[in-house]
Amino acid sequence: MPSRTLPPPPPAKVPQREGTQSIERALRVLRLLASTNYASGMSFQDLEDASGLNRSTLYRILGALRAEGFVERHPASGLFFLGMDFLALGSASMNRFNLRELARPHLVRIAEQTEDTVFLSIRSGADSICVDRQEGAFPIKALTLNIGDRRPLGIGAGALALLAFLPRAEMEDLVARNARRFPSNPAMAVENVTALVRRSREEGYAFNDGQVLKSMCAVGVPVPGQTRRQPLAALSIAAISERMRAPRRARLVAILEEEAKALGAALVARGAQPLGG
Amino acid sequence: MPSRTLPPPPPAKVPQREGTQSIERALRVLRLLASTNYASGMSFQDLEDASGLNRSTLYRILGALRAEGFVERHPASGLFFLGMDFLALGSASMNRFNLRELARPHLVRIAEQTEDTVFLSIRSGADSICVDRQEGAFPIKALTLNIGDRRPLGIGAGALALLAFLPRAEMEDLVARNARRFPSNPAMAVENVTALVRRSREEGYAFNDGQVLKSMCAVGVPVPGQTRRQPLAALSIAAISERMRAPRRARLVAILEEEAKALGAALVARGAQPLGG
DNA sequence: ACGCCCTGTCCATATTATGAGAAATACACC
DNA sequence: GGTGTATTTCTCATAATATGGACAGGGCGT
Numbered sequence: 001m002p003s004r005t006l007p008p009p010p011p012a013k014v015p016q017r018e019g020t021q022s023i024e025r026a027l028r029v030l031r032l033l034a035s036t037n038y039a040s041g042m043s044f045q046d047l048e049d050a051s052g053l054n055r056s057t058l059y060r061i062l063g064a065l066r067a068e069g070f071v072e073r074h075p076a077s078g079l080f081f082l083g084m085d086f087l088a089l090g091s092a093s094m095n096r097f098n099l100r101e102l103a104r105p106h107l108v109r110i111a112e113q114t115e116d117t118v119f120l121s122i123r124s125g126a127d128s129i130c131v132d133r134q135e136g137a138f139p140i141k142a143l144t145l146n147i148g149d150r151r152p153l154g155i156g157a158g159a160l161a162l163l164a165f166l167p168r169a170e171m172e173d174l175v176a177r178n179a180r181r182f183p184s185n186p187a188m189a190v191e192n193v194t195a196l197v198r199r200s201r202e203e204g205y206a207f208n209d210g211q212v213l214k215s216m217c218a219v220g221v222p223v224p225g226q227t228r229r230q231p232l233a234a235l236s237i238a239a240i241s242e243r244m245r246a247p248r249r250a251r252l253v254a255i256l257e258e259e260a261k262a263l264g265a266a267l268v269a270r271g272a273q274p275l276g277g
Numbered sequence: 278m279p280s281r282t283l284p285p286p287p288p289a290k291v292p293q294r295e296g297t298q299s300i301e302r303a304l305r306v307l308r309l310l311a312s313t314n315y316a317s318g319m320s321f322q323d324l325e326d327a328s329g330l331n332r333s334t335l336y337r338i339l340g341a342l343r344a345e346g347f348v349e350r351h352p353a354s355g356l357f358f359l360g361m362d363f364l365a366l367g368s369a370s371m372n373r374f375n376l377r378e379l380a381r382p383h384l385v386r387i388a389e390q391t392e393d394t395v396f397l398s399i400r401s402g403a404d405s406i407c408v409d410r411q412e413g414a415f416p417i418k419a420l421t422l423n424i425g426d427r428r429p430l431g432i433g434a435g436a437l438a439l440l441a442f443l444p445r446a447e448m449e450d451l452v453a454r455n456a457r458r459f460p461s462n463p464a465m466a467v468e469n470v471t472a473l474v475r476r477s478r479e480e481g482y483a484f485n486d487g488q489v490l491k492s493m494c495a496v497g498v499p500v501p502g503q504t505r506r507q508p509l510a511a512l513s514i515a516a517i518s519e520r521m522r523a524p525r526r527a528r529l530v531a532i533l534e535e536e537a538k539a540l541g542a543a544l545v546a547r548g549a550q551p552l553g554g
Numbered sequence: 555a556c557g558c559c560c561t562g563t564c565c566a567t568a569t570t571a572t573g574a575g576a577a578a579t580a581c582a583c584c
Numbered sequence: 585g586g587t588g589t590a591t592t593t594c595t596c597a598t599a600a601t602a603t604g605g606a607c608a609g610g611g612c613g614t
Contacts, residue, residue, distance in 0.1 A: 005347075020341035021601065022571065026343040034369040039549065041374065044591075054573050059592075064297035064553045068304040076550045078591085082370035084401040087425035090367020092311040093359035097318065124349075124361040128541065135412060148364035273353045298570065299602060322560070331604045336562070355561090 025053060026061050028143040030070065033082045041079030051135050092146070094131045096122070097272040099233060106259040108133035116239040117142055121158035121220075127151060127178050128159030128234070135152055142216045142238035155163070157220030158236035160206035164197040165222040165231050171197060193213045205253045206234075210241065217244035221256045224264040230274040232267050235260050302330060307347065311360045318356030332502050367425075371408045374511060374549040381537040383512070384411035389531055389547050393516040396422055398435035398497075403437030403454050404428060404450070405511070420517035429455045431470040434497030435513035437483035439475040442508050444501040448474060482530045483488045483511075487518065495523035498533045501541040507551040509544050512537050 033042060042050070048058055062080065069083045094100050103120050110118045113139040121128045130145040139260050144156065153163040153174055163171055175193045182188040200206040206220040220236030221230065235256050244252070257274035289495050309327050310319060319327075325335055340358065342348035346360045380397050387395045392415040398405045407422040421433065430440040430451055440448055452470045459465040477483040483497040497513030499505065512533050521529070 020299070020337055020344075022297070022299045022343065023338060026303065027342070027347055030366070031345075034366045040549075055592090056573055056594095057571080060297055060571075061300060064300040067297075067305070068301065068308075070304055074550055074552065075436040079550075081373055084370060084406055086363065086366045086370035087406065088313045089307065089359060089363045090370075091425050093363035093367075096358055122361075124409060129361055129364065132429055137414070137416065139414065148368050150365075185490045244556095270318075271354075273351055275351065320560095321562095332561085333604055334602075337602075477574080 001249055002178050022061070025051070025057070026065060029053075029058070029061055029065065030082070033080060041074060041077065041081050043079055045079060066216060083143065094147075097113065097267060097270060097277070099267065099272070100132050102266050102270070103132060103233070103235075103263055104134075106263045107132060110134070110237065110255055111136040114237055114239075116237050116243065116252075118262055119145055119158050119220075119236045119238065120232045121145075121162060122232070123153065123162045123235065125172050126153055126154050128153050128156070130158070131233070132214060134272040136138050140240055142218070142219070142240060144216060149223055152182065152188060152269070154178065155187065156236070157206045157218035157238070158234040159220075159222035160196055160200055160208065161222045161234040161236065162231055163193075163204055164200035165228055167229050167257070205256070206236070207249075212225070215241050217268070218244055219252055219256065220246070221253065221260050223260045223267070224272050225272065228251070231271050232264060278505070279436070299338070302328075302334070303342060306330075306335070306338055306342065307359070307476050310348065310357060318351060318354065318358050319360070320356055324357060325411070328465070330391070371424075374509075374544060374547060375545065376549070377409050379543050379547070380409060380476065380512075380540055381411075381511070383540045384409060387512070387514065387532055387536055388413040391514055391516075391529055393418055393514050393520065393529075396435050396497075396513045396515065398422075398439060398511045398513065399509075400430065400439045401427070401432055403451050403458065405430050405433070405439050407435070408510070415516070417517050419495070419517060421493060421495070429459065429465060431455065431462065431473060434483045434495035434515070435484040435511040435515070436497075437473055437477055438499045438511040438513065439495035439508055440470075441477035441483055442505055444506050482533070484526075492518050496519050496526060496529055496533065498537050499529065500537045500544070502545060502551050504551065509541060509549050509551055 022071070029047065029051060032047060044058070044062075048055060051058060053061070062071060062073075064085075066073060069085050072077070072081050072083045072092065073079070074081065093101075099122065100120070107118045107120060111134040115136040117136050118134045119130055121130050122134040123129075127150045130147055130149045130151075133147055135141060138227050145151070145158075151159045153159050163174060166174070172194075175190055178188050178193070179190045186192065196206075204221075207220040208220070210217060216238060217240070218236050218238040222231035223233040223235060224230070225232045237252050237256060278380070282430055298421050306324065309324060321335070321339075324339070326334060328335060328458060330338070339348060339350075342360075343350060346362050349360045350356070351358065368377075376399065377397070384395045384397060388411040394413050395411045395471040396407055397409040398407050400406075406426045407424055407426045407428075412418060412424065422428070422435075428436045430436050440451060443451070452467055452474070453469070455465050457466045464470065473483075481498075485495040487494060493515060494517070495513050495515040497509035497511050500510040500512060501507070502509045514529050514533060
């Protein structure tokens with residue numbers, strides 16, 4: 001080894017920190033606990049390995065999370081879990097602008113009139129999230145979406161309605177983003193989604209003809225904000241194909257439109273704003 | 278003012294801290310955002326007032342929460358919201374030991390056989406939490422519980438089943454705790470709950486005869502763990518009183534028992550342990 | 555123009571979180 | 585019962601981190 005003077009090891013520490021190391025770490029731990037591969041709980045060892053944190057630090061973090069009820073520890077097994085309070089937090093996160101509360105009667109009314117299953121979706125970034133659902137009485141149920149499910153904008157009637165009625169520039173940007181996110185998925189290709197959007201705009205509603213699930217169809221409309229170009233949410237109905245043919249489909253759309261308009265007005269009155277991301 | 282030498286102001290700081298100030302603060306902020314009175318979003322000012330934190334500190338905390346997606350800020354209005362990821366976290370918290378996933382087919386089967394509404398509950402501390410629900414086809418629905426709802430142990434069929442089949446000492450402790458928590462509620466009085474527990478043990482199932490909602494009845498059974506004295510969860514059925522009379526009620530209980538036994542076996546096989554608190 | 559309030563950023567400071575290690579505790583395997 | 589291993593808690597010196605006061609840029613009403 002030539003004894004060259006070692007170049008003074010530059011601190012090279014690119015802290016890049018914004019002064020919130022511990023919070024960041026704590027939230028990461030929560031994310032770990034939420035990852036579905038560990039639904040059956042995580043041991044301390046699991047957490048230590050997966051997080052890469054120092055033991056002492058991890059104990060301290062877990063202690064804090066536990067003290068606030070965000071994490072629970074099973075006494076017998078010693079496994080760590082997300083605290084049950086996340087149920088409450090989860091509901092709260094869905095209730096932006098009281099959207100869910102205000103929308104519920106509309107969902108119920110639509111489900112009663114149509115006997116099919118109704119969904120309420122909102123936009124989050126380049127995704128659509130199903131926020132609420134109301135099952136209809138018709139025995140063959142089309143339960144494509146569970147509450148909390150994410151779909152890229154454009155996939156499914158609700159997600160397509162959210163996308164299609166955005167300002168053109170924003171819409172095109174999102175379509176491009178999703179095409180990049182899912183390069184291997186032909187359904188997300190720019191041409192394909194653009195075609196769906198065009199048709200939705202022409203017909204005034206989003207129509208999903210079995211793209212997600214064979215033999216299941218759905219229609220969706222935007223919930224208008226100040227203007228129709230600023231949708232606050234989307235309402236959609238799913239049913240088996242037979243119940244979605246031309247004459248009935250128009251009726252369903254009319255019902256959706258009516259409720260969406262009323263809901264939109266109520267939301268605007270309460271100062272709701274379209275969600276971006 | 279006598280110029281007495283000021284007694285050296287003892288630091289008197291009782292930090293009492295466990296070295297997790299910032300995490301504690303961050304979690305408090307999340308709680309604030311989740312509080313329902315602010316469902317329509319909180320301005321920075323709101324948060325500052327409600328949290329009592331220094332502005333800079335609050336900015337940093339919110340920045341960290343936002344960077345991790347736990348908090349979102351609405352661009353137009355500047356309002357802060359819980360991030361939509363809480364939906365996912367909420368689902369995850371319900372899926373302990375994959376309970377929800379494993380239980381779902383059982384719920385569906387019970388709902389199909391009985392046409393009534395079925396609930397899955399677990400214990401959390403001195404409460405029961407409704408973790409999942411499956412609606413039956415019968416047109417008059419008894420939707421006493423929403424997913425995520427908490428009830429003190431003993432109130433309602435599911436919560437009573439969870440309580441009644443615990444080891445006696447534990448049960449009595451919990452009954453006493455809840456009586457103290459709700460001193461003004463006669464339904465939670467020790468004598469009352471004890472009587473319900475006794476009957477449940479004698480008959481082998483929990484029966485709620487309109488205590489929660491007039492004209493609505495429910496039956497519940499524990500999902501057994503290693504032994505029946507270590508219930509992992511509870512299954513219950515709610516219906517209008519007419520559908521809960523003697524002959525039918527026995528059938529319902531039999532169906533519940535069968536599914537609960539199967540579910541319990543599956544859970545035990547996966548190493549599930551009863552939840553405490 | 556002026557004051558007032560709200561919003562956001564900077565930066566010196568000491569308070570706080572950190573992590574190594576030791577000590578205590580539980581647990582398994584003979 | 586005894587030995588070894590894993591788990592959990594505690595202590596403590598240290599530096600890195602989070603803190604909060606000060607400052608600066610609007611917006612708005614008067």
